[in-house]
Amino acid sequence: EPGGPDAPAEPAGTTDGGREPILDRAGWGLFAGGVALIALAGMVKVTGFVALGFVGMALARRYGPAITSVVKAGLVTGAVAGATVLAFSLASGLGFGWITSQGGAATVRSWMSLSTLLGILSGLMGRLLGLGDMSEAALGLTWGLGIALAVAWLLRMLWATFRGRIHPLGGYGLAMFALVLLFPVVHPWYLLWAMVPLSGWANRMQFRLAVVAYSTIFSLTVLPRGLGLPPGTVLQIYLGSLAAFLVCMALIFAVSWRTRVFRVR
Numbered sequence: 529e530p531g532g533p534d535a536p537a538e539p540a541g542t543t544d545g546g547r548e549p550i551l552d553r554a555g556w557g558l559f560a561g562g563v564a565l566i567a568l569a570g571m572v573k574v575t576g577f578v579a580l581g582f583v584g585m586a587l588a589r590r591y592g593p594a595i596t597s598v599v600k601a602g603l604v605t606g607a608v609a610g611a612t613v614l615a616f617s618l619a620s621g622l623g624f625g626w627i628t629s630q631g632g633a634a635t636v637r638s639w640m641s642l643s644t645l646l647g648i649l650s651g652l653m654g655r656l657l658g659l660g661d662m663s664e665a666a667l668g669l670t671w672g673l674g675i676a677l678a679v680a681w682l683l684r685m686l687w688a689t690f691r692g693r694i695h696p697l698g699g700y701g702l703a704m705f706a707l708v709l710l711f712p713v714v715h716p717w718y719l720l721w722a723m724v725p726l727s728g729w730a731n732r733m734q735f736r737l738a739v740v741a742y743s744t745i746f747s748l749t750v751l752p753r754g755l756g757l758p759p760g761t762v763l764q765i766y767l768g769s770l771a772a773f774l775v776c777m778a779l780i781f782a783v784s785w786r787t788r789v790f791r792v793r
Contacts, residue, residue, distance in 0.1 A: 559587075559608075560608050562583070563580065563583060563605055563608040563609050563612070564608065564609070564612040566579045566580055566583065566609070567580070567608075567609040567610075567612040567613050568612065568616065570609075570613075571613060571616065571617075571626050572626075575704070575707065575721055577609075578682070578700065578703065578704065578707070579700055580605055580606075580609055581682075581686050582685075582686065582689055582696040582697075582699055582700040582703075583605055583696070584598070584601045584602050584604075584605040584606075585598070585601070585686055585689040585690045585696060585699075586689070586696045587601040587604065587605060588600070588601035588602075588690055589689075589690060589692065598690060640714040640715070640716070641674075641711060641712055641713055641714040642674065642709055642710060642714075643670040643671050643673065643674030643675075643710055643711075643712055644667065644670070644671070644712055644713070644714075646666075646670045647663065647666040647667035647668075647669070647670035647671065648663065648666075648667070650662070650663075650666035650669075650670065651663030651664075651666045651667070654666070667712075671712045674710035674711065674712065675710065675711075675712075677706070677710055678706050678707045678709075678710040678711065681702075681703060681706040681707075682703045682706070682707065685699040685700070685702055685703040686699065686703075695729055697725050697726075697728050697729040698725075698726065698729035698730065700725050701722050701723075701724075701725035701726035701729060701730070702722075702726070704721040704722040704725065705719070705722035705726070707721075708721060708722055719742070723739055723742075723743075726739075727739065
């Protein structure tokens with residue numbers, strides 16, 4: 529993916545900054561500013577627009593428990609976000625090219641995606657059983673099922689947020705977690721979309737340790753530049769790096785043992 533991990537990291541931070549004044553029940557000016565920041569994040573990564581739904585549900589709870597409150601909040605939030613997108617698209621001189629430029633990642637067949645991996649395995653089984661190459665049909669089916677499940681979970685979290693059963697921050701984080709797992713394309717840094725909001729909601733030590741472990745492992749093992757290398761090539765690179773590291777450590781240990789360079793006195 530162009531840009532690598534910094535591409536989703538920037539809008540994730542912008543989205544988080546936009547939610548802060550909204551969820552703190554600030555005035556209408558800060559509310560509009562927060563929605564504008566989230567809309568700008570969505571122009572970088574379209575997944576940023578998902579946060580607008582939870583912002584709208586938080587606003588709807590202020591209006592009351594009726595369903596009409598959702599409609600009213602949706603109109604207000606949509607109007608501010610739409611005006612922001614229109615103004616920045618025209619003022620920047622770039623127009624609406626950002627809409628079509630966000631589909632590059634979808635062209636990558638990501639083996640880390642659950643729905644993509646299931647489709648690839650289904651195609652492999654078809655070839656082994658003599659049914660021919662059915663990879664494209666299997667991928668279309670698994671991608672469709674994955675997206676349908678992600679959308680269903682997203683709607684479930686939106687409704688739970690409106691009813692007050694879950695905090696908007698937690699609902700958004702859980703919705704993004706499901707979206708990342710079920711999306712046709714997955715890169716390790718995509719989980720930033722879920723970890724950033726969940727870090728402000730899930731304060732249990734188990735979650736914190738899991739986030740630290742995940743961040744540490746993938747910060748040291750993910751190859752730079754977002755290269756879409758085959759799994760076998762990636763494994764060879766990691767094994768080669770591990771072998772070189774072990775050889776260097778063995779040489780350092782052997783030299784230090786003979787010369788006592790690192791002897792503690």
